[in-house]
Amino acid sequence: xxxQAIIGCTNTPVIKERGQHEVFCGLTGIIWLHRKxxxxxxxxxxxRTCAHLLQSAAGVMIxxxxxxxTAILEEGDLAGLKxxxxxxxxxxxxxxxxxxDIRQLFLVGSCPSEVIKLDLARAAERLSxxxxxxxxxxxxxxxxxxxxxxxxxxxxxxxxxxxxxKTDASNLLLVGALPDVVEDxxxxxxxxxxxxxxxxxxxxxxxxxxxxxxxxxxxxxxxFLGETAAELDKRGAKRVAAPFPFxxxxxxxxxxxxxxxxxxxxxxxxxxxxxxRARARKAVAAAAETLAGQSIFFMPDSxxxxxxxxxxxxxxxxxxxxxxxxxxxxxxxxDELALLPGGPxxxxxxxxxxxxxxxxxxxxxxxxxxxxxxxxxxxxxxxxKWAIELVFTPVHFYEQAGxxxxxxxxxxxxxxxxxxxx
Amino acid sequence: MxxxxxxxxxxxxxxxxxxxxxxxxxxxxxxxxxxxxxxxxLFTMIERRGKRPPITYTTFQARDLGxxxxxxxxxxxxxxxxxxxxxxxxxxxxxTAELIQDDPGGLAEALxxxxxxxALDLPSYSRKELFxxxxxxxxxxxxxxxxxxxxxEVSCNIIGPVGLGFRHRDDVVEVTKLLEGMGIAANAVAxxxxxxxxxxxxxAAHFNVLLYPEHAENAARWLERxxxxxxxxxxxxxxxxxxxxxxxVAKLAGVKPAMDTDALRQPWWSAxxxxxxxxGKRVFIFGDATHAMAAAKVARGxxxxxxxxxGxxxxxxxxxxxxxxxxxxxxxxxxxxYLEVERAIAAAAPEMxxxxxxxxxxxxxxxxxxxxxxxxxxxxxxxxxxxPQMGIEGxxxxxxxxxxxxxxxxxxxxxxxxxxxxEFSDEAGPSHHGGHAPxxxxxxxxxxxxxxxxxxxxxxxxxxxxxxxxxxxxxxRKIPFFVRGKAKRNTEAFAIERGVSEISVExxxxxxxxxxx
Numbered sequence: 001x002x003x004q005a006i007i008g009c010t011n012t013p014v015i016k017e018r019g020q021h022e023v024f025c026g027l028t029g030i031i032w033l034h035r036k037x038x039x040x041x042x043x044x045x046x047x048r049t050c051a052h053l054l055q056s057a058a059g060v061m062i063x064x065x066x067x068x069x070t071a072i073l074e075e076g077d078l079a080g081l082k083x084x085x086x087x088x089x090x091x092x093x094x095x096x097x098x099x100x101d102i103r104q105l106f107l108v109g110s111c112p113s114e115v116i117k118l119d120l121a122r123a124a125e126r127l128s129x130x131x132x133x134x135x136x137x138x139x140x141x142x143x144x145x146x147x148x149x150x151x152x153x154x155x156x157x158x159x160x161x162x163x164x165x166k167t168d169a170s171n172l173l174l175v176g177a178l179p180d181v182v183e184d185x186x187x188x189x190x191x192x193x194x195x196x197x198x199x200x201x202x203x204x205x206x207x208x209x210x211x212x213x214x215x216x217x218x219x220x221x222x223x224f225l226g227e228t229a230a231e232l233d234k235r236g237a238k239r240v241a242a243p244f245p246f247x248x249x250x251x252x253x254x255x256x257x258x259x260x261x262x263x264x265x266x267x268x269x270x271x272x273x274x275x276x277r278a279r280a281r282k283a284v285a286a287a288a289e290t291l292a293g294q295s296i297f298f299m300p301d302s303x304x305x306x307x308x309x310x311x312x313x314x315x316x317x318x319x320x321x322x323x324x325x326x327x328x329x330x331x332x333x334x335d336e337l338a339l340l341p342g343g344p345x346x347x348x349x350x351x352x353x354x355x356x357x358x359x360x361x362x363x364x365x366x367x368x369x370x371x372x373x374x375x376x377x378x379x380x381x382x383x384x385k386w387a388i389e390l391v392f393t394p395v396h397f398y399e400q401a402g403x404x405x406x407x408x409x410x411x412x413x414x415x416x417x418x419x420x421x422x
Numbered sequence: 423m424x425x426x427x428x429x430x431x432x433x434x435x436x437x438x439x440x441x442x443x444x445x446x447x448x449x450x451x452x453x454x455x456x457x458x459x460x461x462x463x464l465f466t467m468i469e470r471r472g473k474r475p476p477i478t479y480t481t482f483q484a485r486d487l488g489x490x491x492x493x494x495x496x497x498x499x500x501x502x503x504x505x506x507x508x509x510x511x512x513x514x515x516x517x518t519a520e521l522i523q524d525d526p527g528g529l530a531e532a533l534x535x536x537x538x539x540x541a542l543d544l545p546s547y548s549r550k551e552l553f554x555x556x557x558x559x560x561x562x563x564x565x566x567x568x569x570x571x572x573x574x575e576v577s578c579n580i581i582g583p584v585g586l587g588f589r590h591r592d593d594v595v596e597v598t599k600l601l602e603g604m605g606i607a608a609n610a611v612a613x614x615x616x617x618x619x620x621x622x623x624x625x626a627a628h629f630n631v632l633l634y635p636e637h638a639e640n641a642a643r644w645l646e647r648x649x650x651x652x653x654x655x656x657x658x659x660x661x662x663x664x665x666x667x668x669x670x671v672a673k674l675a676g677v678k679p680a681m682d683t684d685a686l687r688q689p690w691w692s693a694x695x696x697x698x699x700x701x702g703k704r705v706f707i708f709g710d711a712t713h714a715m716a717a718a719k720v721a722r723g724x725x726x727x728x729x730x731x732x733g734x735x736x737x738x739x740x741x742x743x744x745x746x747x748x749x750x751x752x753x754x755x756x757x758x759x760y761l762e763v764e765r766a767i768a769a770a771a772p773e774m775x776x777x778x779x780x781x782x783x784x785x786x787x788x789x790x791x792x793x794x795x796x797x798x799x800x801x802x803x804x805x806x807x808x809x810p811q812m813g814i815e816g817x818x819x820x821x822x823x824x825x826x827x828x829x830x831x832x833x834x835x836x837x838x839x840x841x842x843x844x845e846f847s848d849e850a851g852p853s854h855h856g857g858h859a860p861x862x863x864x865x866x867x868x869x870x871x872x873x874x875x876x877x878x879x880x881x882x883x884x885x886x887x888x889x890x891x892x893x894x895x896x897x898x899r900k901i902p903f904f905v906r907g908k909a910k911r912n913t914e915a916f917a918i919e920r921g922v923s924e925i926s927v928e929x930x931x932x933x934x935x936x937x938x939x
Contacts (some may be wrong), residue, residue: 048431049432052432070425074424144458192653370463371461376472
């Protein structure tokens, strides 16, 4: 192995861009968070634009009365903050009366509420005491002036950490909202390894929220949870540094790191993971036939770009041309950068027009981008993969490794079928 | 502050973007934070456009707020001009930028660009998307339309179509065909399909054909005032309205009314005996006011339905809709709260809903068939085939799409005759929609549960003091699902009217005789 392979992209200079960002704001995370936390309601305090964004980003409207809504600011609310607070209290009161099943209410700040400096932290305190003990009211910002897409989940989970019960017991805390089926798979693997107390942030219900303390080890399930990690550090918990559990290799390295933190050796990990590893390799291999040798360009979107580039290059034989990320958290991404074979450009931030110029110059075999860009690029003859599907689909751990690879293979296969070259 | 779950309209700057996206050679610079770019996907995903909408977002962040967001705006303006070389620029602020008061209009003006720069003032905290389309097109006309001589031959402008419009693409084709049939040329089609240069010569037309008052009524009025162009008041949806439209246009153009009706099949399809079963079907209609009112007229006059509810979400057009509702003997539902619409539909227990994508979902929940007649739209509202609402083919399309969700006539009879056939049961839904039976058994019950929603508990108690004796309830269940809701409602109303607190089989049939038509 040469030096470059060992350090991967650790020392790759980062292109930093500032311009139009073609990325969702943090409010979008509500679309999956509200399904994950079954007794929580997300109340965005914002404008009609926020409500329209949630509705449009959800794509298919989830009409089974969603557990989110927008308190739309009107002219009168802008005139005086006192009135806005009164109005908010009234709307929250009505909402909780109508939905007695709600145990956690998140007041979610937006661009307009931030700009008019509506203090949602104080509102949350006030409303918490008014509706205690039945409902706990928290707040975080999902505004586009402060958060990018998946950072909304980070802000939400970070807001939950200070309220978590304290424990001195040793426990493992998994951080990140995964589909229940994937979460259950992870729990089974960890139980098989012999790790007894495994808890998840966020819990599915308020009474299932984890406990945290100086003997807590936590492992991030998603690469965008930097703020949450910082909050957990403040509570004395210790992070298990690892690559993220995407693909067979990522999952194995993640499990090894977690196991090591609990004094469990490689032999046990090998024994427990042998069968699922083989399955994952087999499933990935099927998609890798399509993917091998193809080039890929990541526009910045979900913050999953680096781990996915690592998975696609190392396990599927793809060649990364550019890996764009909304922001680069060097500590959390250290293991990923080291694993990612050198070669691609790494870009942080975005000036969408300049980046599209690079896409057109490179003509990658597949471009990972947001919904606003996908069809226009397809019309230019470029194949794309919608990034949003990566956060809405179960893609973590062994049993989903094949599905993850297939998400990228499908647009290529489809194109071949339509062009008659399949 | 108003709690909203789903909205019928986006913010007004989305309306402006719909105008810009329909046009060529126009660019929109929007002072907005990251995240507002979601609006692009409305066009690229829902409408499947193969080009990005012509818009540049300044993407300011929290850290810019303290410093210089104005410079950011000016830089974005210059970069957009350099890259896209538009013929004209529209500039404005989204909801957040409105609060920081950078004055995009003034800033863009100061750049001294060699093209017209039109500032849009779209108040985000008091107005909505349809105001945005109408105001933007009006401002474009004001800024660009120059006084000029009329074309030598009679011509008109077709105004109103915009990006993301419900069947606008196909309506324009149909209406153009109608006009050509009378020898009237289209001087311009705007905003969708035009360039700024086309707007500049709107004044050359002899009159305007206003297709969608929601998007272009302000402009039509202004063009009438400033350029002396009268405009059409009839929206040609349905065969009656299309005929009336032809007469109105002929009068404005000074030509003889003419329409080739060879391809107009809707009136005969409606008159043929197979359609008898459509008589008196109770429909609830909701959408934007123009489409809802047109649908109500077609439903009553051309399909033979009974309109049992009518409403719109755009308050600006409430007055004519209220008048029509009154004429039809129903109460108008004017609201942009979809929960309120859901309650109104549940209470009316219609046999079909003609609505927007929101009502389609409401219909699904209540087990009531629905056809879509208006925005807000969904990817399915942009079919690959030609599928207009207006003109001759539009009338044909209305017939097909409104009949399709229903159980067919003979099937309806068979269901009534052999209600207890275990295979051929009404609960399976229309047989030509294999596989997706509505939640039929619960339709009536769900409708009633909803009518008894939390908001009604305090005031609406009296309605629910009647009880069904088990035998009557069993008899009610024998009635096919598509009329069960109506039968239940009618029987209860009948019982309450007579002070009967217990509904027996007898009461059920007395009510049936009472409401017989």
